[in-house]
Structures are given as structure tokens and as C-alpha cells.
Amino acid sequence: MNRTERGRREFTEVMTFAPPPDSTAAASALIDFVFGEVWPRPALSRRDRRFVTLPCVAAADAEGPLRDHVYAALNSGDLTITEMRETVLHFAVYGGWPKASRFNITVDEQWDRIHRERGQQPPPPEPLLPLPTASDPELRLAGGEQSFKDINCMPYAPIRDNPYSGAGILNFVFGEMWLRPGLGMKERRLVTVACVAFQDAPVPILSHVYAALKSRDVSFDEMDEVALHFAAYYGWPKASHLNQVIGEQKQRVLDEWRQG
Amino acid sequence: MNRTERGRREFTEVMTFAPPPDSTAAASALIDFVFGEVWPRPALSRRDRRFVTLPCVAAADAEGPLRDHVYAALNSGDLTITEMRETVLHFAVYGGWPKASRFNITVDEQWDRIHRERGQQPPPPEPLLPLPTASDPELRLAGGEQSFKDINCMPYAPIRDNPYSGAGILNFVFGEMWLRPGLGMKERRLVTVACVAFQDAPVPILSHVYAALKSRDVSFDEMDEVALHFAAYYGWPKASHLNQVIGEQKQRVLDEWRQG
Amino acid sequence: MNRTERGRREFTEVMTFAPPPDSTAAASALIDFVFGEVWPRPALSRRDRRFVTLPCVAAADAEGPLRDHVYAALNSGDLTITEMRETVLHFAVYGGWPKASRFNITVDEQWDRIHRERGQQPPPPEPLLPLPTASDPELRLAGGEQSFKDINCMPYAPIRDNPYSGAGILNFVFGEMWLRPGLGMKERRLVTVACVAFQDAPVPILSHVYAALKSRDVSFDEMDEVALHFAAYYGWPKASHLNQVIGEQKQRVLDEWRQG
Numbered sequence: 001m002n003r004t005e006r007g008r009r010e011f012t013e014v015m016t017f018a019p020p021p022d023s024t025a026a027a028s029a030l031i032d033f034v035f036g037e038v039w040p041r042p043a044l045s046r047r048d049r050r051f052v053t054l055p056c057v058a059a060a061d062a063e064g065p066l067r068d069h070v071y072a073a074l075n076s077g078d079l080t081i082t083e084m085r086e087t088v089l090h091f092a093v094y095g096g097w098p099k100a101s102r103f104n105i106t107v108d109e110q111w112d113r114i115h116r117e118r119g120q121q122p123p124p125p126e127p128l129l130p131l132p133t134a135s136d137p138e139l140r141l142a143g144g145e146q147s148f149k150d151i152n153c154m155p156y157a158p159i160r161d162n163p164y165s166g167a168g169i170l171n172f173v174f175g176e177m178w179l180r181p182g183l184g185m186k187e188r189r190l191v192t193v194a195c196v197a198f199q200d201a202p203v204p205i206l207s208h209v210y211a212a213l214k215s216r217d218v219s220f221d222e223m224d225e226v227a228l229h230f231a232a233y234y235g236w237p238k239a240s241h242l243n244q245v246i247g248e249q250k251q252r253v254l255d256e257w258r259q260g
Numbered sequence: 261m262n263r264t265e266r267g268r269r270e271f272t273e274v275m276t277f278a279p280p281p282d283s284t285a286a287a288s289a290l291i292d293f294v295f296g297e298v299w300p301r302p303a304l305s306r307r308d309r310r311f312v313t314l315p316c317v318a319a320a321d322a323e324g325p326l327r328d329h330v331y332a333a334l335n336s337g338d339l340t341i342t343e344m345r346e347t348v349l350h351f352a353v354y355g356g357w358p359k360a361s362r363f364n365i366t367v368d369e370q371w372d373r374i375h376r377e378r379g380q381q382p383p384p385p386e387p388l389l390p391l392p393t394a395s396d397p398e399l400r401l402a403g404g405e406q407s408f409k410d411i412n413c414m415p416y417a418p419i420r421d422n423p424y425s426g427a428g429i430l431n432f433v434f435g436e437m438w439l440r441p442g443l444g445m446k447e448r449r450l451v452t453v454a455c456v457a458f459q460d461a462p463v464p465i466l467s468h469v470y471a472a473l474k475s476r477d478v479s480f481d482e483m484d485e486v487a488l489h490f491a492a493y494y495g496w497p498k499a500s501h502l503n504q505v506i507g508e509q510k511q512r513v514l515d516e517w518r519q520g
Numbered sequence: 521m522n523r524t525e526r527g528r529r530e531f532t533e534v535m536t537f538a539p540p541p542d543s544t545a546a547a548s549a550l551i552d553f554v555f556g557e558v559w560p561r562p563a564l565s566r567r568d569r570r571f572v573t574l575p576c577v578a579a580a581d582a583e584g585p586l587r588d589h590v591y592a593a594l595n596s597g598d599l600t601i602t603e604m605r606e607t608v609l610h611f612a613v614y615g616g617w618p619k620a621s622r623f624n625i626t627v628d629e630q631w632d633r634i635h636r637e638r639g640q641q642p643p644p645p646e647p648l649l650p651l652p653t654a655s656d657p658e659l660r661l662a663g664g665e666q667s668f669k670d671i672n673c674m675p676y677a678p679i680r681d682n683p684y685s686g687a688g689i690l691n692f693v694f695g696e697m698w699l700r701p702g703l704g705m706k707e708r709r710l711v712t713v714a715c716v717a718f719q720d721a722p723v724p725i726l727s728h729v730y731a732a733l734k735s736r737d738v739s740f741d742e743m744d745e746v747a748l749h750f751a752a753y754y755g756w757p758k759a760s761h762l763n764q765v766i767g768e769q770k771q772r773v774l775d776e777w778r779q780g
Binding site for chain 2: 542543544545546549550553557558561574576577580581582583584585587648658720744745747748749751752753754755756757758759760761762763767
């Protein structure tokens with residue numbers, strides 16, 4: 001089986017529909033390289049790769065790829081609708097709410113479509129309340145500080161008396177969003193790493209790659225695969241930076257494990 | 261006074277320091293066009309233009325321009341530190357937390373620098389608590405629904421039972437963030453329009469341009485200036501789209517005002 | 521002839537259709553500044569400027585500008601369809617596949633439209649095979665290493681035993697994509713510089729600006745124009761960073777030429 005055949009078979013398995021007939025340079029390379037060579041690689045499962053792919057297509061806000069990857073992730077059964085909806089919220093925080101709004105609408109549309117294709121009705125959504133967070137503002141912030149330390153594998157939390165870090169990071173991002181049930185820590189790590197890689201602000205990319213490795217939620221080999229998968233879906237320049245950060249943070253974590 | 265002289269004078273006033281000696285094509289056009297022709301235009305004040313510029317330089321994550329515009333906005337006295345910190349939080353929601361993290365660090369650094377240059381100590385930060393939001397989750401969501409309707413000038417709010425819209429939009433974005441004191445509604449509108457313009461998801465750009473105009477927080481003439489200012493700081497392709505949306509939403513608002 | 525008249529004439533020549541009637545601030549400045557002052561500048565030809573413009577409008581994913589610039593590049597005859605399709609593939613690698621997918625669809629649509637307007641049938645696409653790359657994996661990697669060194673003007677290549685650099689960079693990006701016929705090296709350099717400028721990861725922007733200058737595929741004067749043209753299409757903050765990098769890399773290349 002040659003590369004194109006392997007790519008077309010992988011495309012069908014990943015996307016849950018046959019590749020379109022298109023022999024342009026970009027479409028052929030999508031089949032030959034992205035599906036024929038990247039998706040079938042070891043270390044990172046097909047399901048794991050979806051948590052890198054989905055933030056990338058949501059950030060790129062290219063209508064077709066976003067629609068197709070949301071459909072494929074749900075239609076394959078790789079993601080439950082609960083996981084998908086938590087992925088949208090997690091993406092909203094790390095990629096921005098406007099793009100998340102489109103992602104959210106697309107999830108609704110594709111969830112309806114899948115049920116329509118199966119002659120079914122979509123089930124009613126799960127109730128939001130009760131939220132898994134303390135109501136009292138003081139307790140909520142204290143929970144956010146502990147969660148910030150645990151998730152970032154750091155001994156300290158940022159100050160409360162700053163709107164960004166107090167009202168935002170402690171109160172909502174780590175005090176509530178990261179603690180929501182419905183999506184595993186490994187999956188949240190993969191979504192986050194993809195987002196910090198395309199946003200590429202210098203500190204968050206370091207701290208989230210570090211914490212994903214240090215927590216052992218993502219293994220070294222898995223993280224190397226994230227860099228390649230991300231390159232295909234967001235472009236090589238940002239992936240090159242991610243790959244460099246991964247190399248440095250692997251060394252830092254190794255050094256800490258040897259010392260500790 | 262020719263265009264270059266006007267541009268250099270305007271640069272000095274806006275940036276609070278003299279333009280660097282650089283006669284390359286891009287640097288010259290920055291002086292001649294962006295400072296000589298865009299910043300001095302009527303309808304949108306220098307202070308207003310900062311609320312479009314800051315999200316653009318924070319999103320572009322170009323180190324130098326972000327540093328310089330944060331410094332200039334604070335050093336000129338156009339923004340208070342409280343307004344700047346609320347701008348960072350607002351930007352975090354609409355532009356993504358990783359980029360906001362860099363923005364937040366830059367604000368701290370430039371605030372320190374300004375005080376150092378003046379031989380002063382930065383004042384201690386304002387206390388975060390009490391938050392201006394109900395603690396009870398049910399009341400908090402109800403507040404978010406009302407705030408969503410008021411701010412978006414819409415008769416309905418999205419469903420609670422969806423993580424993105426319930427835990428995110430109602431609970432935090434409209435239930436808390438938009439209601440925070442320290443930044444005026446016009447300023448929040450300008451930051452939001454800049455962010456939805458660079459994120460360019462189809463629905464949010466419509467709804468936020470519409471609401472800014474419908475609420476009369478931003479006038480028609482001011483909004484036209486936002487499109488041009490945004491073009492300079494985020495490029496013509498996205499600005500063309502924004503400009504088209506503005507044209508459509510002005511018509512929609514006019515039609516509604518005539519009918520109502 | 522005043523600036524607006526010059527801008528309208530230039531718009532018509534570049535876009536191959538008349539400028540739309542629109543006197544808003546942003547639309548007027550697009551005519552007066554971008555078409556009246558940037559496009560007619562010397563050093564970089566109209567055709568060259570298209571290889572900067574196309575990646576920017578594809579990345580900005582503003583539907584209208586992408587459609588119009590793809591149409592104009594093909595309808596003017598400045599780019600052949602083969603060059604355009606290779607540009608899409610090159611963009612896919614440096615800007616990510618999702619946005620490239622939209623770009624690719626737009627090329628198909630506009631190519632059909634051009635032929636429809638001329639009462640013609642689009643010719644069948646050129647056959648993809650044979651690829652200019654060895655099939656044997658070992659030879660393929662060896663070819664990628666040599667190509668990496670040649671194109672980046674560097675004496676070393678990255679390690680094979682890393683998914684990003686082995687399976688991605690050596691095997692596909694430099695082992696195959698850059699070596700494809702159908703698009704010249706200067707054109708690939710221009711597309712790449714535009715992409716690394718909007719992705720703005722720290723190392724790729726340095727290395728690709730350096731290699732474009734060092735190889736003499738892009739002259740110093742041309743590169744200065746790239747920065748200005750990019751400013752118009754992707755905004756001044758990222759263009760300022762690009763312009764700074766260009767200044768540094770020109771100096772580095774000059775120093776090497778003097779020493780060597």
C-alpha cells in the first residue's frame with residue numbers, strides 16, 4: 001500500500017467519511033502527509049490527536065475544517081458530547097470567546113446532524129447547576145489559589161489584587177474552569193498546549209508545557225508528537241517554537257526528577 | 261508643516277517619546293501614515309484610540325509595540341492604572357488568556373518603569389474583594405442573563421445548560437467581567453470590537469458592533485474611525501470585513517430606530 | 521493626478537476590477553494609502569507583492585479580500601494556476617492546513633469564475649506525480665537534510681529522531697515541499713517571510729529573513745518593501761517586529777559577506 005492509499009484509508013477512519021476527489025497540490029499533500037504520515041504515527045492516540053486538532057481548527061476559524069473535525073470527533077465516538085462541550089469552554093478561555101462562539105455553534109449543528117443522520121433526536125443537555133465551585137468569594141479564591149498551584153506544578157499563586165489574576169485567573173480559570181468535571185486532565189493539557197502554542201505568549205507556553213510533563217499527564221513521547229501534529233494544523237513556525245520549548249522543558253523536568 | 265513633520269509631532273504626543281531614527285519604508289510609513297494621518301483624525305479621541313490600539317498590539321504579541329503603547333497610555337495619563345488593568349482582563353476574555361498574560365506582565369513592568377523614571381514608588385494595588393457579583397450560583401446566573409440581554413441589546417439570553425454559555429458566558433463573562441467597575445462601557449465596547457475584529461468569528465463581530473451602535477455607547481462616526489484605526493494596527497483584510505459589518509449594522513440600527 | 525485618483529487607478533490595475541463606491545474612513549484610506557502609496561512603490565514588483573498579500577489575506581481569513589486577491593492574481597495573469605496551487609501548499613505548511621483548506625477552495629472557485637467570465641472551461645488539473653522526492657525513507661531524509669542546509673543557508677540540519685524535525689521538517693517540509701517544481705525560490709521566500717511574520721515565532725522569523733537575504737533570492741531593498749507591504753496587510757505591530765528583524769539580519773549578512 002503506497003502513501004496515498006494509506007493516507008486515504010486513514011482519512012476515512014479519522015474523518016468518518018471518504019476523502020473528497022481533489023488532486024490539487026495542497027489537497028494531495030493533506031492526504032499524503034497529514035493523513036498518510038502524521039495521524040497514523042504512534043505515541044499519541046487518534047483520540048488524543050483530536051484534542052490538538054480541535055483547538056487548531058477552531059482558532060483558524062476555517063469553516064469547513066472546523067465543521068468536519070467536530071463531526072468526525074463526535075461521529076467516531078472518540079469524544080462524548082460532554083467532553084466536546086467542555087473542550088469548547090476550555091478553548092474559550094485559552095483561545096478567546098469570539099472564536100469559541102463559532103466552535104460552540106458548530107458543535108450544536110454537528111450534534112444535530114449526527115442524530116438526524118441516524119434518525120434520532122439529540123438528548124437534552126446536561127444541567128449546569130450545581131457548579132463544582134464554592135459560592136463564597138473568599139473560598140472560591142482560596143480554591144483557585146490551590147488549584148493554580150496544583151495544576152501548574154508551582155509552589156505559589158499570583159496575587160489576588162489584580163483584575164487579570166484575581167477576578168480572572170484565580171476566580172474563574174483555575175477556581176472554576178479547570179476543576180469542572182467532564183473532561184480529563186490529560187485532555188485539558190492537550191487543548192491548553194495547542195492554545196498556548198498558537199497564542200505563543202512567552203510565559204504561558206513554558207509553564208503549560210512544563211506542567212503537562214511534570215504532572216506526567218502527558219509523557220515525553222506524547223509531547224513530541226503534539227509538536228508534529230500541531231505543525232500540520234497550525235503551521236511550522238509556531239510549531240518550531242513549541243518544539244524548542246518542549247526540548248527545554250523536558251530537560252528541566254528531568255533535572256528536577258533527578259534532584260528530587 | 262508637511263506630513264512627515266506632522267507625523268513626528270503626533271508620534272511624540274501619542275507615544276510620549278520621540279520617534280526613533282529609522283528611514284526604512286515601513287518605519288517611514290508608520291510616521292507618515294499611521295501617526296501623520298490616522299491618529300490625528302477627528303471623531304475618535306486619542307484616549308479612545310488607545311482602547312483599539314492596546315488589544316491589537318496585545319494580540320499581535322510584538323514585544324516592542326506592546327511595551328511602547330502600554331507605556332504611552334499610562335505615561336500620558338490617558339488611562340489610569342485601574343482602567344489599564346481592567347482592559348487586560350477584558351482582553352483576556354476576548355483575545356485569550358495566554359496573550360493576556362504577557363499583556364499583564366507588560367503592564368506591571370511599564371507601571372514600575374514610569375514610577376522609576378519619576379523617582380516614585382508604585383502605589384499598592386487596589387483590593388480585589390468584594391467582587392461586584394452575587395455569590396449564590398443561581399443569582400449569579402440570573403444576573404448574567406440580565407446583563408447579557410442589556411449589554412447585547414437582545415431580548416433573550418443563551419441557555420444555561422451548556423458549559424460554554426452557562427459556566428462561561430452567563431456565569432463569568434456577562435455575570436461578572438462586564439459588570440466590573442473601573443472601566444466605562446464605551447471603553448469596554450472599543451476593546452471588544454477590536455477583539456471580535458481580529459478573532460473574526462462571524463456572529464460575535466455582528467453582535468458586538470450592533471450592540472455598541474444600538475446602545476449609543478459608540479456613535480456611527482466613531483465606529484467608522486474604529487475601522488480605520490484597526491486597519492493600521494491589524495491590517496486591511498480584517499479591517500475590510502469589519503468595515504463591511506459596520507455598514508450593515510449601522511443600517512440595521514437605523515431601521516430599528518425608525519421603526520421604534 | 522491626486523492621491524485618491526492614483527489609488528483608484530492602481531486599485532483597478534492590481535485588482536482587475538473597479539474600486540467599489542465606499543467613502544468610509546477605512547475604505548478611503550485603503551484607496552489613498554494602500555493602493556495610492558504602497559502598491560505603486562518601487563523595488564518590489566506587483567507580482568512580487570502578490571506573494572506577500574496572498575498569505576496575509578489567507579491568514580486573516582477575511583472572505584472578501586481572500587476571494588478578491590485570488591481572483592486578481594489569476595485574472596491579471598501575474599500568477600499561473602500552477603504557481604497559485606503551489607502557493608496554497610506552501611502556505612499550508614507555514615500557516616496551517618485549516619486556513620489553507622479555505623484558500624484552496626477559494627482558488628478553485630475563482631479559477632472557475634475566471635473561466636466562466638471568459639466563456640471557457642477550466643483546463644484539467646496537472647498530474648501530481650511523479651514527486652521530486654526519493655521514495656526510500658533513508659534517501660528521503662538525507663535529501664531533506666541537504667535541502668534544509670541549502671535553503672536555510674546553514675551548515676547543519678536538525679536531528680532525525682524527533683517527530684517534529686524528523687517526520688515533519690526533514691521528511692516533508694524540506695525533503696519534499698520546498699523542492700517541488702512550479703514555484704520559484706524567490707516566490708517561496710516571499711510567502712515564507714509573510715507567514716513567519718504573522719506567526720512571529722522567534723526563531724523562524726530570524727532564520728527565514730536571514731536565508732532569504734543571504735541566498736540573494738530577495739534583495740535588501742526588496743525586503744524593506746516586504747515589511748511595508750506586510751504592514752498594510754497584517755498591521756503595524758507585527759510589521760514593526762519584522763522590520764526590526766530585517767535590520768538585524770541585513771547587518772548579519774553584510775558582516776558575513778565582508779568576512780567571507
